[in-house]
Amino acid sequence: MADKQPIQIPIEIDENNINESALKVLEILRPSWNKDKIKFKRFNEGIMNILTGCYLDGKFDEDVVLIRVYGKNTELTVDRQAENEVISTLSKEGLCNDLYATLCNGTVYGFVHGVTLDQDTVKDENIAKLIAKEMVKIHSIKPKGSYPKSVFLEKLYDWIKHVPDSFDDPEVQRRFEEHIKSTKALSKELDILRQELESMECPIVLCHNDLLLKNIIYNKQKDEVKFIDYEYAMPNFRAYDIGNHFCEYAGVDEIDYSHYPDKDYQLNWIRNYLTYWKEYNNEETDVTDKDNPFILEKVCSMYQLAHFFCGVWSLIQTKYSTIDFDYLTYSIMRFHEYFKRKDEGNTVKI
Structure with missing residues (x-):
């Protein structure tokens, strides 16, 4: 990737007439493009x-400029x-x-060619390993200072x-x-969750x-696998990315929590993640299954944080x-799952 600073273009895109904008x-980013040959593809x-x-x-396979x-x-x-x-x-x-x-x-940024995953392809053994490997690369980026907290x-x-x-409405x-607690109650709930998660001493x-x-x-x-949309990328518990990813196996448009990966799948996924982590960070110790259950416990606790975040986020979007x-x-569905898992003690779905 080229190390180039983005330019500032003082243009406001009209969401009702995106193509014209x-x-x-x-005209600024691709001045050599023939205006009459430009095509647009809306991603839903x-x-x-x-x-x-x-x-x-x-020339879709050659150069695509993505406007968000x-x-x-x-x-x-x-x-x-x-x-x-x-x-950057x-x-x-x-x-x-x-x-x-x-x-x-x-x-405006470069386009990542490929296909988005679904509830079947995400469990493909090869693709799952590629996801773990890509996650390790992001988690291994060294900060200028330190990450003392989430x-x-x-x-x-x-x-x-x-x-x-x-x-x-x-x-x-x-x-x-009928279904949502007050913001005061949500803040108190987050206090409880925060205390629980910080006590686990999970790497940031x-x-x-x-x-x-x-x-x-x-x-x-x-x-290869690539991640997109880094709007919420920031220091957080390492186990969160894994736990949140497992939660998303349930889908978005039609949520089905029966798609949660089972315990054996998660343990195997974590084993692959740790293997790539040690390889990528030049750690010589062998990967054993001894610590996997303890890491899985942390991952499962992060399910609650994932559901809580999505519940809050969706209310703002509403x-x-x-x-x-x-x-x-x-x-409503994410908060319902949050409290359900809390009542069940965050046990791994079998």
């Missing part, structure tokens, strides 16, 4: 931002400056494509402050009051923090997002 961006996987790929007719339009009020949960700094760091390490430019309401956990308290007290308001590393299946791209030709997605139902 995109052409103005391409995102539930927070609007993604559009721009390319020359017949930020969802309404996403700055309430995303520090865009911090996100761009993380992308990862780009230098070859872990993500270059960030070309920042816009008034979005970013920044992600700290951010959650700020996000709770942005959870709305009411909604304009009467039916949404009714369901909100740079985490992706949002490894849902659509954020993982598999390139069959290169036989209020502000213009994307066609049932955020409230998603929030």
Whole structure:
């Protein structure tokens, strides 16, 4: 990856007419492109931002410029400056494509070729190993200073402050009051969760923090996996990325928690992760299964943090997002699973 600083383009993308706005961006970033041959491809996987790929007719495999339009009020949960700094760091390490430019309401960056995963392909033995290996690379990035605590956990308290007290839609308001606790109760719940997780003394590393299946791209030709959408990348418990990833096996559009990987699968996944960790970090000790159950216990505890985060995040999106997605139902389901797992003591799903 080239070590280039993104340029600032003072253009605001009209989400109702993205193609016309995109052409103005391409005049700056791809001045040699023939305007009459430019094609656009809208990607529908995102539930927070609007993604559009721009390319020359017949050359999709050669060069695609991806324009991401930020969802309404996403700055309430995303520090865009911090996100761009993380992308710059990862780009230098070859872990993500270059960030070309920042816009008034979005970013422009390189496209990752491949296919997003689903509930079947994510469990493919080869792909699962590639995911573990890619996660190790991110977790192994050395900070300039140190990671004394989970920044992600700290951010959650700020996000709770942005959870709305009411909604304009009467039916949404009714369901909100019926199923969701008050922000005060959520803060107290987070206090309890924080105390539990910090007592586990889990290593703090740079985490992706949002490894849902659509954020993982598999390139069959290169036989490699890449992660995308680093909006929530920040220091967090190492076990969180693993636990959150396992949670996302249940899907987003139609959540089915029967897709949780079983205990044996998770232990094997962790074994592969530790093997790659020791190889990547030049640690000479052999990987044994002795510590795997203890690591799995930490991973399972992170399930709760993953569900809690998604529940809070979805409530904010319910209020502000213009994307066609049932955020409230998603929030209710994630909080329901949070409290269910809490009552069950976070046992591994068999």
